[in-house]
Amino acid sequence: MARRGRSRGRGRGRGRSYPSRKPEKEQEQQLSSHASWEIMPLELREMVPEYLEDSIQSGKAKASVYASVCKEWYDYFEPYIFRRLTLSIERLNELEAMITGSRQLFVQHIWLRFERSVQPGVTPIKFRHEMDTLRFRATIFQLFQILSEWPERVAGQPGIALELTAFSAADPDYSMKDTIPDELKDVDLTIDSETLNAIYEKTPSNRRTLTDHERRQQSELREFYDPQSHLALLPVRLPTVGLITDLAMRRQMHISFFTNYIKLIMNSLPNLEFLTYEPRALQPFSRDNFEAAREIITKIPSSIRRLQMFEDSPSLYVDGTYLIRVNDNGGSLGRLLADISQDKEPEVISMSFIIDAVDFFSDFRTPQISRPHWKLGWLNLTSLVLTSAVITPERKDEIPSLLIAAARAARHMPKLEIMELYYVSRNHGGIFTYVHDSTGSILWWDSTWEWEFSPNVISMWKRAANVHGAKLFEHEESLIQLKGDDGMGWDGTILSLLRTRTTVVHPITYGNMMNGQIFM
Structure with missing residues (x-):
């Protein structure tokens, strides 16, 4: 544009002529006018x-x-x-003042960062759980009240994704408070991009163990890891917000803070389509997480499209010292999810370490189905990801029964494109994968021990593939190579091998895991 402007300044006389020299300021003004948008x-x-x-x-x-x-x-x-807003308690009042008129229609993502109360300069740290409850009650009520008054959106306009995180001034730098991988800073996670997709292609980094000082800090803050219930202070109800279609509570040290509020929040979101909840379990069979998961499952609306839960247990990160467990010890939660998900008809279900796949498929253990025939199947389900403690070398004889039950269930999933069942424990990991697309259907088995599909498993899954219209059916088994001398543990290895990893955990969680940030 600048060159074009200069060429027009040449004289038209015979031979080469040169424009007279003009003051520098006048030249800049002339160049600017020529180069205008x-x-x-x-x-x-x-x-x-x-x-x-x-x-x-x-x-x-x-x-x-x-x-x-x-x-x-x-x-x-x-x-x-105004597409993505980051809010704190102090900035919540600005929401009404700045986001007015058409700007309300632009908002697609709200990240509410709630700062918890600690008394500064006090050793040991003084926690203020009652104050946290009061402040969060007022904060979440104010936010929901504001959003409930915004105009509805017409068909085709995206709703609002609400992300909740909590932190405190006492949190150490290594914690998962609001840690975001450098690759994902300022990246719009709601839209596919090369930057977002690249995070899922990363090779897992080695785990970083905590120093003695960091372990002491972790011990001092342990109260923040456990949900503190003050029922007398909890709100009775929240304003109904139809605009929120996506709710995310991702993995961080304060994730348990939201456990007592899940029921209240779920009751106020009638149009929820996507839900991500990544609770932390500090001990096996944590009842707090179990009850929170039950509340979520029973409260999911018919609008739900993706249900995603990942219980983040510290035992995932040790060097094979403890056996990984599934929280749903009695199996009732797995059976409840199977029943409710057939009524709500989501497109994606991903439940890791919350329930056992054995319980989810319990109605399909035998060919004689005991449930009513008028409601049996997941008509819209395209992707299913579950964990099962059966997928271990110690229980490998139970694996065929699990896979046969899964195949029987898959025959009642007419739109199924992918199913993955996986597990990790005691330096071992295993993944079962079924993929169906336009080219056909294929079974994969990847594990750290030798195992092959039995003829019964292959036969049952071939029948499922026929229901899905597959013209080609194949199966394949392979070994997962351990990393170094440390064994499997949990350094992201299994998660990085899942074809469904984009729906197992939040993108920020996945990026932190791949970067070796797997401590609390």
Whole structure:
């Protein structure tokens, strides 16, 4: 544009003529007028912002920078400026003042960072659980009240994703408070991008063990890991918010803070489509997480499309000292999920270490189905990911029965595209995968010990593949190679091998795991 402007300044007389020298300020003004945005052809003006959108979504540039170029650019990039909001208690009042009119329609993601109360400068740390309860009650009520008054969105407009995290001023740097992998900072996680997809292709890093000082810090903050219940202070109800369609409570040291609020929050979100909940279990069979998971399952609305839970147990991270367990010891939660999910008809179910796949498929252990025939099946389910303690070398004789029951259930999933059953324990891991697409269906088995599909398992899954319309059916077994002398443990190895890893945990959680940040 600048070169074109200079060429027009040449004289038209015989021979070469040169423009007279003008003051520098006047030259800059003339160059600016020639290079203005308005003189560009309309086709180019439409292409430039579209090209810049990728840099915004990948976190390489900020929409506010582009919006400052000119009014036309501001009008174009304004929706990107207000698409993702980060709120604290102090900034919650600004939400009503700044997000007005059409800006309310631009908001697609709200990250509420709740700061918990500790008395500064006191050793040992003084926790203020009652104050936390009061402050969070007021905060979440105010947020829901504001959002309940925003205008409804027309068909085709995306809803709002609400992400909840909690932290405190006493949290150490190594904690998972709000740690975000460098690769995902400022990246729009709601939209596919090269940056987001690249995080799932990373090779798992080695685990970093805590120093003695860090272990002492962890011990001092242990009260923050456990849910503190003050029922007298809990709100009776929250305002109903139809705009929130996505709720995420990702893995962090304070995740248990939200356990007592899950029922209240779920009751106020009638249009919820996506749910991510990653509770931390500090001991086997944690009743707090079990009850929270039960509340979620019983409260999911018919609008649900993806249900994603991952119980993050410290025993996942030791060097084979403890056996990994599934929280649902009696199996009632697994059977409840199987029943309710057939009524709600989600598209994706991913439940890791919360329930056992054996219980989820309990109605299909034998060919004679005991349940009513008028309601049996998952009509919209395309992806199913579960864990099972059966998938261990100690219980390998039980694996065929599990896979046969899963195949019988798969025949009642007409849209199924992928099913993965996996587990990790005592330096061992195993994954069963069924994939169906336009080319056919295939079974995979990957484990740290030798194992092969039995003829009965192959026969039953071939029948399931026929229901799905497969013209080609194959199966394959392979060994997972251990990393070094430390064995399997949990350094992200199994998770990185899952084909469904994008729906097992939150992208930030996955990135932290791959970076070796697996401590509390």
